[in-house]
Amino acid sequence: KAGVTQTPRYLIKTRGQQVTLSCSPISGHRSVSWYQQTPGQGLQFLFEYFSETQRNKGNFPGRFSGRQFSNSRSEMNVSTLELGDSALYLCASSLVDRGGTDTQYFGPGTRLTVL
Amino acid sequence: GNSVTQMEGPVTLSEEAFLTINCTYTATGYPSLFWYVQYPGEGLQLLLKATKADDKGSNKGFEATYRKETTSFHLEKGSVQVSDSAVYFCALRNTGNQFYFGTGTSLTVIP
Numbered sequence: 001k002a003g004v005t006q007t008p009r010y011l012i013k014t015r016g017q018q019v020t021l022s023c024s025p026i027s028g029h030r031s032v033s034w035y036q037q038t039p040g041q042g043l044q045f046l047f048e049y050f051s052e053t054q055r056n057k058g059n060f061p062g063r064f065s066g067r068q069f070s071n072s073r074s075e076m077n078v079s080t081l082e083l084g085d086s087a088l089y090l091c092a093s094s095l096v097d098r099g100g101t102d103t104q105y106f107g108p109g110t111r112l113t114v115l
Numbered sequence: 116g117n118s119v120t121q122m123e124g125p126v127t128l129s130e131e132a133f134l135t136i137n138c139t140y141t142a143t144g145y146p147s148l149f150w151y152v153q154y155p156g157e158g159l160q161l162l163l164k165a166t167k168a169d170d171k172g173s174n175k176g177f178e179a180t181y182r183k184e185t186t187s188f189h190l191e192k193g194s195v196q197v198s199d200s201a202v203y204f205c206a207l208r209n210t211g212n213q214f215y216f217g218t219g220t221s222l223t224v225i226p
Contacts, residue, residue, distance in 0.1 A: 004158075033214065042218035043159075043204065056213050074135035090158055103149070104214060 002027065004093050004107035012113045018079040021110045025072050030045030031055070033104060034066060034075040037088040050076055071089075078112075086114045116223070117142045121205045121217035128195055128224050136220045138179075138192040138205035145209040148172075148181055148188040153202045162190075162203070195224045 005024045013019050025032050032057075034046040045058040049068035053104050066076045072093075078085055090105035122137040141147065147166045151159040163172030169182035177192045188205060205217040 006158075032211075035216075043216040045214060045216075048212075056211070092159075103161060103164060103190075105161065106151070108158045 004091055004105055006089075006107040006110050008110060009108065010111045010113075012115060013081050014115050015081055015083060017081050018077065018080060019112060021076045021078075021089055021091075021112075023074045023076070023091030023093075023107060025074070025091075026095070027100050027103055029093035029095045029105075031094045032072065033092045034067055034076050035072070035090040035092065036060075037090055037109070040088075041045055043090070046076070051101045075093070083114050088111060088112075117146070117207065117209050117213070117215045119205050119207055119215050119217040121203075123218070124202075126220060126222045128196055128222070129223055130226050131194045132224075134190070134192040134195045134199075134206075134222070136203055136222070138217060140188065140189065140205075140207050140215075142184050142186075142207055142209050142211040142215075146209045147206070148179070149206040149208070150177070150179055150188070150190050150205055151204040151216075151219040153204065155201070159204060166186060169208045197224045197226055200224045 007022045031050045032094045035097040036044045048056040062081045068074045088109045090109045094104045099115045118138050118141045132195045149164045150162040152162045153159045163174040165172040165181035171180045179188050179190045202219045202221045202222050
């Protein structure tokens with residue numbers, strides 16, 4: 001099975017612009033989560049989508065939004081970019097396994113640099 | 116609330132040394148526990164997991180035991196290799212299906 005894919009891998013934007021990141025989960029996985037990873041804050045949860053509905057949300061401003069399509073692919077959008085939004089954005093997909101545990105499988109991430 | 120605390124790095128070891136990375140957690144209910152590894156320039160990869168108390172997760176020579184009495188899930192390996200150099204993250208999934216990650220511990224293994 002193909003793993004989680006994220007596009008683009010690298011992105012450079014300027015302050016005030018907006019950006020859309022894409023994530024394709026592992027085939028059959030219906031849950032997609034997004035994380036922001038920075039050296040200072042570590043891994044911070046943004047939101048989770050399941051069957052096209054936002055199921056969980058972290059503590060990020062409304063500039064960060066997402067959606068999920070019927071094929072489980074997900075997009076994340078950040079509007080009015082700030083310098084502090086520079087980070088590695090990770091997407092993870094999951095499937096409830098036989099033990100009833102959602103194990104998350106991560107993509108390689110999108111490295112966003114805001115100038 | 117829910118949180119994960121893991122030992123701060125960086126950790127530097129010689130090849131074949133014994134590794135322990137401490138991880139403790141706070142959670143309501145009975146969480147599942149995970150260790151993830153991140154190699155340079157890559158995303159996180161699941162290393163091992165445990166879903167209930169006293170379970171031992173193991174993979175690639177790494178082990179961790181779910182200790183409910185001490186709320187811990189310490190990662191151990193008997194003999195590290197240069198290829199184990201990476202950042203290791205401890206994480207929990209609570210009963211609400213939310214994941215919480217530790218801040219990561221950087222490991223460097225020198226020949």
